[in-house]
Amino acid sequence: MRAVLLAKDQMSVLLEALLQDHEVFAPVNDDGVIAFRQVNSSQQVLLDYHNSTLPPKGLFFPQTEALFVYSLERGQLALEEPQPASRAQVLFGVRPCDARSFTFLDGVFAGANQCDGCYLARRENCTVVGLSCTMPKATCFCTSVGGGPLSATGSDVLVTDLGTDYLVEVVTDKGALLMESVGGCRKADEDSVRRRREAQASAEAAFRGAIRTEGMERRLQEMWDDPFWDRLHEKCIGCGVCTYLCPTCHCFDIVDEGSEQRGRRLKLWDSCMFPLFTQHASGHNPRPTGKERWRQRLMHKFRYWAESHGEAGCVGCGRCVVNCPVNLDIRQVLNEIESLSKRVQ
Amino acid sequence: MMIAKGPYVPVPMRIEKVTVETEDRSIKTFDLSFIHKEDERAFRYLPGQFAQLSVFGKGEAPFGIASSPTRAGLLQFTISRAGLLTSALHQMEHGDLVGIRGPLGSSFPLQEMEGRDLLVIGGGFAFTTLRSLINYVLERDNRSRFGKLTVVYGARTPGMLLYKGELEQWRQRDDPKLHVTVDAANGDWKGRVGVVPDVVGDVAAAADDAYAVVCGPPAMTRYTLLVLERLHFPPERVVLSLEMKMKCGIGMCGRCNIGSSYVCREGPAFTLAELRRLPPEY
Numbered sequence: 001m002r003a004v005l006l007a008k009d010q011m012s013v014l015l016e017a018l019l020q021d022h023e024v025f026a027p028v029n030d031d032g033v034i035a036f037r038q039v040n041s042s043q044q045v046l047l048d049y050h051n052s053t054l055p056p057k058g059l060f061f062p063q064t065e066a067l068f069v070y071s072l073e074r075g076q077l078a079l080e081e082p083q084p085a086s087r088a089q090v091l092f093g094v095r096p097c098d099a100r101s102f103t104f105l106d107g108v109f110a111g112a113n114q115c116d117g118c119y120l121a122r123r124e125n126c127t128v129v130g131l132s133c134t135m136p137k138a139t140c141f142c143t144s145v146g147g148g149p150l151s152a153t154g155s156d157v158l159v160t161d162l163g164t165d166y167l168v169e170v171v172t173d174k175g176a177l178l179m180e181s182v183g184g185c186r187k188a189d190e191d192s193v194r195r196r197r198e199a200q201a202s203a204e205a206a207f208r209g210a211i212r213t214e215g216m217e218r219r220l221q222e223m224w225d226d227p228f229w230d231r232l233h234e235k236c237i238g239c240g241v242c243t244y245l246c247p248t249c250h251c252f253d254i255v256d257e258g259s260e261q262r263g264r265r266l267k268l269w270d271s272c273m274f275p276l277f278t279q280h281a282s283g284h285n286p287r288p289t290g291k292e293r294w295r296q297r298l299m300h301k302f303r304y305w306a307e308s309h310g311e312a313g314c315v316g317c318g319r320c321v322v323n324c325p326v327n328l329d330i331r332q333v334l335n336e337i338e339s340l341s342k343r344v345q
Numbered sequence: 346m347m348i349a350k351g352p353y354v355p356v357p358m359r360i361e362k363v364t365v366e367t368e369d370r371s372i373k374t375f376d377l378s379f380i381h382k383e384d385e386r387a388f389r390y391l392p393g394q395f396a397q398l399s400v401f402g403k404g405e406a407p408f409g410i411a412s413s414p415t416r417a418g419l420l421q422f423t424i425s426r427a428g429l430l431t432s433a434l435h436q437m438e439h440g441d442l443v444g445i446r447g448p449l450g451s452s453f454p455l456q457e458m459e460g461r462d463l464l465v466i467g468g469g470f471a472f473t474t475l476r477s478l479i480n481y482v483l484e485r486d487n488r489s490r491f492g493k494l495t496v497v498y499g500a501r502t503p504g505m506l507l508y509k510g511e512l513e514q515w516r517q518r519d520d521p522k523l524h525v526t527v528d529a530a531n532g533d534w535k536g537r538v539g540v541v542p543d544v545v546g547d548v549a550a551a552a553d554d555a556y557a558v559v560c561g562p563p564a565m566t567r568y569t570l571l572v573l574e575r576l577h578f579p580p581e582r583v584v585l586s587l588e589m590k591m592k593c594g595i596g597m598c599g600r601c602n603i604g605s606s607y608v609c610r611e612g613p614a615f616t617l618a619e620l621r622r623l624p625p626e627y
Contacts, residue, residue, distance in 0.1 A: 067353040070401050077357040077380075077401075077442050114595045114610075117351055224624050251599030254353065254592045260402040267353070270598070278590050278600050281406075281428035286589070286603075286627050296602075296626075304605035 002170040004185035005192055011166060015042035017182050018090050022127075025059055026092040027052050036091065047161075050137045051095050051317060055247035059091055060122045061105060063269045067118075067254070071262040084118070089126040090178065097142045097315040099130045099154030101247035107309050108250045127178045130155030130171075134199050136206050139318030141331055144211045147315055149203035150196070162195045211331045212338050213302065213312060219341045220303035224295075228340060232333065233290030235326045240271035242320035242328075243297070248313050251277070272296050298333065352595055355399045355444030356384040358420065363438055366423060368504030372470050373435055374411065374423045377443065388448060390414050391455060392478035393586060393614040396447030397594050398422060400437070403430045407591045409613070410448065411473035413480035415487070420445065423473045423507060449594040451614050453478055453584055458556045461582075462492035464549055465521070466569055468499045468541045468561030472507055474586055475560050479521060480511075492555070494521035497548065499541040499565070503527050503534045524548050542568035552578040560586045570617065580617035587613050587620075587627055603627050 006014060018024050019040065026045040028037045034049050036056040069080045102123070109119040133140070133149035142148060152158040156175030160167040167188060170176045223229075243249040253270040257263050270277060273293050279285040287293050305313030314330075321329050362376040379385035390396075390410055399405045406428075412421035426435045437443070453474075463482065467475040475498075482491050496515070500506045506525065515523050526537040526544045537544060541561065549572075557578050559569050566585065573583055589601035589608040596610035604623045606612070611619075 067351060072401050072442060075440070075442070077444070079354055079444075081351055081354060108597055111596075114352065114597070116353075116597065250597065252592070252597070254405060254598070256402050256404045258402055263402055265353070265399075265404075270592075270600075272599065280588065280590050281431065292626065299604075299624075300599075300602070304602065307605040 002176065002179075003188035003192070004168050004179075005162075005188050006166045006168050006185050008164060008166065010184045011047070012042035013184050014168075014182050015045060015092070018092070018178070021088065021181065022090045023085070023087045024090045024092055025056070036094075045093065047093055047131065050135070051098070051140075051319075053245070053319075055098050055101065055245060055317065055319065056091060056094055057098070057101060057105060057247050059089070059126065060102065060119055061109065061250065061252075061269075062267075065118070065267045066264045067267050069262075069264050070258075073261060082118070084121045085125055089122075090129060091126055092129045093131045093159075094128055094155065095133055095317070096130055096149060096151040096153070096155070096158075097133075097140070097147055097317040098247050099128055100142075100147050100151060101315045101317075102128065102154045104248045104305075104309070104313055104315070105250055127156045127174050128154060129175075129178075130158040132158060132160035132199070132203070134161050134203050136203060137318060137322075138208060139321040140207060140316060141209075141211060141318060142316035143204060143207050144213055144331075145312055145314050145316040148200075150200045160196055160199060162192060162199060165192070167192050167196055209331065211334050213334060216302045216312065216334065216337070217306040219337055220299055222341070223337065226340070228337070229291050229295045233294040236273075236290050236294060236328055237326060238273050238275070238290060238293070239325060240273040241323050241325070242330075243271040243273055244269060245319040245323055247315055247317055247319075248301070272300070298330075302334070353446070353593070355397065355405070355446040356381065356388075357442050358445050360437055360439055360441045360443065361419075366507045366509075368502075372423060372425045372505075372507065374421055374507075375434070375437075375443075377420045377422070377445065378418060379420075380442075385418055388420070388445070390448035391452035392481045393453035393474050394448040394450050395474075395594075395613060396420070396422075396445050396449060397591075398424075398430075398434070399444030399446070400430050400433045401442075401444065403433045405444070405446070405592075406430045407449070407594060407609070409474035409477075409586065411476055413477050413484065415481055415484040423470060423476075425470050446594065450609055450612055453558060453586075453614050454556075454616070455481075459490050460492065460554075462550075462553070462555040463494050464545075464555055464557040465494070465496045466541060466545055466557060466559045466561070467497070468565040469501070469505075470507060471560040471562065471586070471588075472498055475558060476508055476511070478558065479515075483515075483520065488520075495524070495549065496521040497524045497526070497541055497544050499526040499528065499544065499561075501528045502531055503536075504531075522548075540568070541565050542572045545569055546572045546575070549573075549576055552576050552582065556582045556584065558584045558586075580621060583617040584614055585617060585620065587615060589613075589627065 034052045109116040152171045156172045158169045301313045357380045358377040364374040366372045408422045411423045592598040594609045596607040601608040
């Protein structure tokens, strides 16, 4: 892996260089909400942040997206698909948990058998620059679910704050191509390798209360009828914030907006926590109460995803923990399942 | 018009004919033809598969394909008026345009069914994809590939039976062995009266090498499965077709899963053996 050092005050130079040839999306403080937005100056970019309120998945899987525009006139149907972005994009300053989530979304939208061309085009058009976590939050648990604060998974380039400098590591060919155009860096030395190791050790030490997710898939396979589910959902108000803010949640709705003659077909984020999500036109609902919906959300992340993709579908960003209005904490839930299965054995 | 490429973009089809199937007018069959020859060539399906039907301005919904692929150029859907989209569709007539996306999902396991007797069991308007299967098997070029074909089909009343003309044709040619039943007779009904599981118990032979294909309302399915078990049908040779709310139809939108299987992708046709390995959430 090629690695260079960039003096801290040179970061704005790097960003300005990227802005020359790319649309750059980076974390900004938008009236108290930290979100990824398109920036036109390095001044707007916020790099000393824990994590964004909204995950950056919307750049590839927009909250609302027109699949096509239709018009039906004089017996003629015309369907027009949207044009992909023409300029190359850079997603800058993504935390490793969120960068890893892109590889999960790829498994859904750009799988071997079925592929969403618009999603793939957006992924291919964008270079992801990750930003290592040197100060994880109390709600972070990436290390419990296979990630890490300095993990490069899902990033094309990974930037790590080493105090006086940034260590800039090229992860993929796409990342190498991006860094070709950037000057002002010096080659990373032995000392920077040591400092990276130290940064990783101190970041990993900052995680509190590891959760045991090992074997969770098997435990959940045996828990379908467990009375545990009867109580778990009781304080959930079904607001869906846990799914909207989740970087790996990929469920969506498809609806028409317009008249019989002209309009658009939209793809919109949806949530398994809503009763109408699975309700048939007949009124029958295979997941009629919060019990089935909570079981689905947890089983999907920690059992079904593991069965289909070989790893749990959670990156441990902690957004669902931070933002749940009734303090339902997925870490506690997983720990309860863990202790429950111990009791049974 | 541009050539559409995305997985969500339907192809246009014209409504050629609308047939009211039932006396309460709640179920209609729509005959559709492709506007573009290349779309027709690309749409290669087998009995049991479904498609997403678009009514522009209302959206899209999944329906089992009721026609047999042996009838080139024609797609049929038999649709009950239930919600927003189907109510709008029921207002449409000859010449109107709709969109189609598909074919989607798995077909009935035709290869495995070859060389065996078939027991096809349907109730209510879930008979649509079974009708596709029956017509597929009866097609001259296909008939010798399958054994004896027995059909048990039930509706609440004689007026709620679908495909009445075709049922009469099948009865006259005596292939399939057809057993039509109604829960309650009225008017001049001279056929059987009784629920589907009882009729299956009366007319079906022991399983031997046969395959059973069952589509119907939950209560019918539940009791029919008990009868099939008594007749020693192993779960590997009992095929069911599931319904689920769907949006994308290609395993992405996340709502039709049963465990880690998506009904739109791994289904809608499952063997009972496959279903028993999944959580009971459907």
